[in-house]
Amino acid sequence: MSSLRYLAGLIALLFALPLSAEDLSMTLRTQQETKPGSGRYHRLTREESWRPEHTAIIVCDMWNLHGCRNAVLRGQEFAPRLNDLLAKARAEGVTIIHAPSGCMGFYADHPARKRAQATPKAADVPEGITSWCYQIPSEEMDNYPLDQSDGGVDDDPEEHAAWAAELSKISDKPRTPWTRQTELLTIDPEQDFISDKGDEVWSILSAGEIDNVILTGVHTNMCVLGRPFGLRQLAQHGKNVVLMRDMTDTMYNPKSWPFVSHFTGTDRIVSHIEKYVCPTVTSDQILGGEAFTYAKDNRPHVVIVMAEDEYETNQTLPEFASSYLGKDFRVSYVYGSETERNDIPGLDEALESADVLLLSVRRRALPPQQMEAVRSYISAGKPVIGIRTACHAFGLRGASPPTGTETWEKFDPEVFGGNYHGHHNNKITSQVSVIEEAQESPLLTGISAEPFTQQGSLYQVSPLADGTSVLMTAAIEGQPAEPVAWTFTRADGGKSFFTSLGHKTDFDNPAFQRLLLNSVYWAAGREVPEAFDLTKYEPPMKKI
Template identity: 75%
Template sequence: MSLLRTFTCLLGLLCSTSLLADDLSMTLRYQEPTELNSDRFHQLTREESWKPQHTAIIVCDMWDLHHCRNAVLREQEFAPRLNEVLNKAREQGVTIIHAPSGCMKHYQDHPARTRAQLTPKASHIPDGITSWCYQIPAEEQGIYPVDQSDGGEDDDPQEHADWAKQLESRGLNPRAPWTRQTEALTIDPDKDFISDQGDEVWSILAAADIDNVILAGVHTNMCVLGRPFGLRQLAKNGKNVVLMRDMTDTMYNPGAWPFVSHFSGTDRIISHIEKYVCPTVTSDQIVGGESFRFAKDDRPQVVVVMAEDEYDTNQTLPEFATHYLGKDFRVSYVFGNAEERNDIPGLDLALESADAVLLSVRRRALPTNQMVALRKFIAAGKPVIGIRTACHAFSLRGQGAPDGTETWDKFDPEVFGGNYHNHHNNKLTSQVSPIATAKDHPILTGVSQDSFTQYGSLYKTSPLAEGTTVLLKGKIEEYPAEPVAWTFQRADGGQSFFTSLGHKTDFENPSFQRLLLNSVYWATGLNVPREFDLTVPTPPAKKI
C-alpha cells in the first residue's frame, strides 16, 4: 500500500470514529465596539457547538528551552494542563497539530512529521500563508497595547546571564536554544501531525475539512499571533480560529511601556486579540474544572463599570486604571449600552470572576439577569467602590422600571451607607479637606492634608448611616459641611467606599487620584503603597 493511500485510509478512519463523539460546547469570548468608531468595547460571549472532526488544536512553539528563563518556567507550569487538553481533545476526535518552529530536523523520522509531509496539498493555498503576518487590517483601528521592542525578556539580569552561560555549557545557542517541543506534551504517533509550515498546516486543515481551530502555546504577542499558521493568518483567511487564553504566555518586560505586571501585559494582548483578531476560549471548556491561572498571578480582579453621560468617566476611569492599576490588579471594563439606556452588556459575566467592583453609573435600571448578578455579588460580601453618581446608580427617582428590568432604589443606603438627596448649585465651588481624626486611615495615605477646590457640584449626603467612617468633607460658604468620601461596613459583612468626587476635573487632581487608587488597594485587602508615582508614562510610537 502506498504512503499516500495509507494516509488517506488513516484520515478516513479518524474522521469516521470521531463522528461518534459528542459535539464540543464552546463559549467564545469576544469584544465589539460600544458604538460605531468607538475605542471602547463590550466584552461579550457567545455559545457555539463544534464537530470534533472539523476541529483542530495547533500547539505553537512549546519549545523545550528558551532564551528567557522565566518564559521556560511559565511554560513548564502550564504545559501539564495543556497536555490534558490535548489528550482529551484527541480522544474526542479533534486533530492535534504540533508546531515547534525551527525544530523539524529533530522530528524528520517521526510518524507525525511524515503524516504532515504526506498530506495532499490543498487545492487552494492562500497568498502569503508561508510568511509571518505582522498585522491584519482590523488591528490598524487600535493601538498596540504593549511595547515589546526590547524582546520582552523579564528575567533578572544576573539570572539571565547565568541562564545563558548554562545554555552555552550545553552546546546550545543562548539566543535560540530550542531543539524540539517540550517533553511535557504527548505527541501521538498514530494520529497527530507535526509541522511549522503555513502551507502544510493549511493543507492538513483542508484535508480533514477543518474550519474550527484553537491556537495554544507561546508567545501570544509574537509567535501565536504572527506565525504562518498563527491567529492572524487563519483569521484573515476565513477559519473560525480562537486563542485558548489560559494556555499561553507573552514575551513582555514590565520595565517597558505600559509598565504593568507581566500578567497584565498578557491580559492587554488578549484583549487586543479579542477586539481585532479573533475570540478566545479557556481550557476548562475541554477538560472541565476551572480555567488555568499561574501560581504567581495573585492579582485581584477589579471590574470597572461605567454607565453615565455627565462626567465622561467612560474615558477618565479607563485612563486611570490603565496608568495606575496594571501592576497589582487584573482589570476589566464594562460599559453602558449606547442604544439601550437600561442595559450594561457583559455585567453579569464580569461579576462572576470579580473580586471588587468600581462603579460609575447614573440612574439605570438593569435587565433582571444583570441585577441578580449584582445583588449576588454584593450579598457575598464583595467590596464595592463608588464614585459620584454611583449613589443613585440604579434609582429612577421613584419611576417604575421598564419591562424586563429592575431598579434598586435603596442601593445608596444599603451599599454605601449614604443619604444622597440632592446637590448644591453647579456654579458653587467647594473646599474639600481630610477629616483630622481619619488622617491615618489607609485610604488617605499620600493624600495631601491641605484642602483643595472641587469644581463639580457638592452632593448633599448627610446624615450618613451607622457604620460609616468619613474621610473627606466639603464646605461651601454659608452652607453646612457635607461628607465627600467615606467607608461603610455593610450589613452583609462586606466593605464599601464611596466618594462624591469624580467630576472630570477631579481626575487631574493628585489628591483625588491617590484617594481613588488607595481605595482599590484597601477594598481588595492589599497594603496601600506608601509611595506611588502618579506620573503618566508616555507610550512609544505605534509598533508591533
C-alpha cells in the same frame, strides 16, 4: 484508480474519529466597540457547538528551551494541563497539530511529521500563508498594547546571566537554544501531526474538513499571532480560529511600556486579540475544572462599571486604571449600552470573577440577570467602591422601571450608607478638607491635609447611616459642610467606600488620584503603598 482509492482511504484513516463523539460546547469571548469610533468595547460571550472531527488544536512553539529563563518556567507550569487537554481532545476526535517552529529536523523520522508531509497539498492554499504575518488590517485601528521592542525578556539580570551561561554549555545558539518541543507534551505517533509550515498546516485542515481551530502555546504577542499557522493568518483566511487564553504566555518585560505586571501584559494582548483578530476560549471548556492561572498571578480582579452621561468616566476611569492599576490588579471594563439605556452588556459575566467592584453608574434599571449579578456580588460580602453618581446608580427616583428591567431604589443607603437627596449649584465650587481624626486611615495615605478645590457640584448627603466613617468633607460659603468621602460596613458584613468626587477635572488632581487609588488597594485587602508614582507614560510609536 486503485491509487486514488488508496489515497482516499489513507486520508480517511488519518482523520478517522469515533462515531459517538459529542459536540464541544464552546464559549467564545469577543469585544465589540460600543459604537463606531468610541474606542470603548463591550466584552461579550457567545455559545457555539463544534464537531470534534471538524476541530483542531495547534500547539505553537512549546519548545524545550528558551533564552528567557522565566519563559521556560512559565511554559513548564502550564504544560501539564495543556497535555491533559490534548489527551482529552484527542480522545474525543479533535486533530492535534504540534508546531515547534524550527525543529522539524529533530522530528524528521517521527510518524507525526511524516503524516503531515504525506498530506496532499490543498487546492485552496491561501497566497502568503507560508510567511510571517505582522498585522492584519483590523489591527490598524488602535495602538499596539505593549512595547516588546526589547524582546520581552523579564528575567532578573543576575538570573538571566546565569541562565545564559548555562545555555552556552549545552547549545551553540544560547539565544535560540530550542531543539524540539518540550517533553512535557505527548505527541501521539498514531494520530497527531507535526508541522511548522503554513501551507502544510492549511492542507491538514483542508484534508480533514476542519474549520474550527484552537491556538495554544507561546508567545501570544509574537509567534501565536504571527506565525504562518498563527491567529492572523488563519483569521484572515476564514478559519473559525480562537486563542485559548489560559494556555499561553507573553514575551513582555514590565520595565517597558505600559509598565504593568507580566500577567497584565498578557491580558492586554488577549484584549487586543479579542478586539481585532479573533475570539478567545479557556481550557476548562474542554477539560473541565477551572481555567488555568499561574501560581504567581495573585492579582485581585477589579471590575470597573461605567454607565453615566455627565462626567465622562467612561474615559477618565480607563485612563486612570491603565496608568496606575496594571502592576497589582487585573482590571476589566464594563460599559453601558450606547443604544439601550437600561443595559450594561457583559456585567453579569464580569462579576462572576470580580474581587472589587468600582461603580460609576447613574440611574439605570437593569435586566433581571444583570441586577441579580449585582445583588449576588454584594450579598456575598464583597467590596464596593462608588464614585459620584454611583449613589443613585440603580434608582429612578421611585418611577416604575421599563418592562423587563429592575431597579434598586435603596442602593445608596444599603450599599454606601448614604443619603443623597440633591446637590448644590453646578457653578459653585467647594473646598474639600480631610477630617483630622481620619488622617491615619490607609485611605488617606499620601494625601496632604491641605484643603483643595472641588469643581463639580457638592452633593447633599447628610445625615449618613450608622456604620459610616467620614474621611473628607467639603463646604461652600454659607452652607453646612457635607461628607464627600467615607467608608461603610454593610449589613452583609462587606465594606464599601464612596466619594461624591469624580468630576472630570477631579482626575487631574493628585489628591483625588491617590484617594481613588488607595480605595482600590483598601477594598482588595492589599496594603496601601506609602509612595506611588502618579506619572502617566505615553505609549511609544506603534510597533509590532
